Amino acid sequence: MEVLRIATSGSVDDGKSTLIGRLLYDTNSIPQDKMEALHAASKRKGLDFTDLSLLTDGLVAEREQGITIDVAHIYFSTPTRKYIIADTPGHIEYTRNMVTGASNAQVSLILIDARRGIVEQTHRHFFIANLLRIPYLVVCVNKMDLVDYSEARFNQIVEDFQQMLDNAGFKGQEVKFIPISSLYGENVASRTGSINWYNGSTLLEYLEQVSFDHEDRNHPARFPIQSVIRPRTTEYHDFRGFAGKVASGHFSVGDEVISLPSGQKSRIKTIEQFEKQLPVAHARESVVITLEGEIDSSRGNMLVKTNEVPPQLKEISANICWMDQLPLTPGKTYLLQHGVNRVKAKVQQINYITDVTNHVQVTDKASMTLNDIGRITLKTAAPIFADPYQSNPANGAFILIDEFNNTTVAVGFIE
Numbered sequence: 582m583e584v585l586r587i588a589t590s591g592s593v594d595d596g597k598s599t600l601i602g603r604l605l606y607d608t609n610s611i612p613q614d615k616m617e618a619l620h621a622a623s624k625r626k627g628l629d630f631t632d633l634s635l636l637t638d639g640l641v642a643e644r645e646q647g648i649t650i651d652v653a654h655i656y657f658s659t660p661t662r663k664y665i666i667a668d669t670p671g672h673i674e675y676t677r678n679m680v681t682g683a684s685n686a687q688v689s690l691i692l693i694d695a696r697r698g699i700v701e702q703t704h705r706h707f708f709i710a711n712l713l714r715i716p717y718l719v720v721c722v723n724k725m726d727l728v729d730y731s732e733a734r735f736n737q738i739v740e741d742f743q744q745m746l747d748n749a750g751f752k753g754q755e756v757k758f759i760p761i762s763s764l765y766g767e768n769v770a771s772r773t774g775s776i777n778w779y780n781g782s783t784l785l786e787y788l789e790q791v792s793f794d795h796e797d798r799n800h801p802a803r804f805p806i807q808s809v810i811r812p813r814t815t816e817y818h819d820f821r822g823f824a825g826k827v828a829s830g831h832f833s834v835g836d837e838v839i840s841l842p843s844g845q846k847s848r849i850k851t852i853e854q855f856e857k858q859l860p861v862a863h864a865r866e867s868v869v870i871t872l873e874g875e876i877d878s879s880r881g882n883m884l885v886k887t888n889e890v891p892p893q894l895k896e897i898s899a900n901i902c903w904m905d906q907l908p909l910t911p912g913k914t915y916l917l918q919h920g921v922n923r924v925k926a927k928v929q930q931i932n933y934i935t936d937v938t939n940h941v942q943v944t945d946k947a948s949m950t951l952n953d954i955g956r957i958t959l960k961t962a963a964p965i966f967a968d969p970y971q972s973n974p975a976n977g978a979f980i981l982i983d984e985f986n987n988t989t990v991a992v993g994f995i996e
Contacts, residue, residue, distance in 0.1 A: 588683035591692030602633025607770035802830030
């Protein structure tokens with residue numbers, strides 16, 4: 582059964598946690614003992630209804646403040662498919678959490694409070710979803726019950742959001758607008774009849790029919806080597822295999838491949854997975870590849886098809902989200918982790934920082950601070966073999982690591 586990965590986002594109090602709780606409730610994904618605990622917790626808060634947001638706001642600080650702080654991953658399923666939802670925090674302080682939570686998503690749910698309409702965080706979360714090239718964008722106009730289920734109000738928000746798409750030079754992902762009330766379950770998994778002017782699908786109906794053909798399988802073939810397998814047994818004394826996970830594309834037995842950075846060529850002899858041999862290895866499959874001839878390859882190297890060689894980069898232009906309390910300034914050196922390959926990298930310059938509210942590029946900033954998003958230029962001590970993120974996300978992203986305390990300070994997307 583295929584798995585659909587979803588990221589939720591929106592401003593504080595737009596109802597993300599309640600929406601997720603409603604999805605779990607309406608799909609019968611909450612065990613009886615947990616439902617009883619929710620009833621009790623809601624009564625302790627003085628509520629006359631079951632607060633479904635408590636399902637995802639697991640931290641004590643989250644429940645006390647009524648906000649989401651950390652990224653929570655929620656799992657549920659229907660007869661059609663399985664789902665993994667990343668419930669990301671809405672406050673500007675936790676933008677870095679939203680970026681990491683949405684990094685593997687195929688669908689982005691952006692919630693908007695029908696009373697307030699589009700706010701600053703809506704711009705920020707849309708910008709991040711666009712930056713990450715998430716294929717499907719669902720705009721849930723929530724709390725319609727608080728505006729008397731007004732069609733005019735919904736249409737106004739749709740018009741405002743469409744204007745934002747036009748101003749941002751939207752990259753063309755599919756966009757769906759759905760009026761909902763998470764509290765009462767309207768248009769989440771079912772209809773109660775309160776929004777009788779809306780004839781489109783409910784949120785769950787839409788998620789059930791979203792199709793994704795594993796686009797990463799259609800990208801250039803990339804196989805980062807995680808380890809070299811050399812069994813110390815008499816029976817397999819001459820076995821030499823390369824273990825790893827296919828990052829993108831596919832490899833078949835007989836394909837001519839080249840090892841980077843050595844440039845040595847060979848052909849794939851076998852593709853093995855546990856105790857079976859495969860004719861083809863697709864993206865996201867972990868396998869062991871053996872070659873017909875001996876070549877010099879080790880952890881951190883990459884196997885690619887000879888007709889799909891990626892560019893060799895020592896100077897990188899990339900969009901990054903800065904995630905550290907200490908600012909980034911030109912001249913600083915970090916460790917750049919690209920797949921399993923790690924090299925030293927020096928910040929050459931900060932090209933600009935993006936004001937995501939109005940999509941203005943600010944070029945006169947001398948540093949980047951926590952949660953800033955912008956473009957920088959890096960120079961690496963050794964080449965990396967990467968694709969532009971837009972054309973191959975699986976091989977176009979990296980992280981920066983502080984080499985002294987091993988803290989991840991930024992996530993980047995190669996231009």
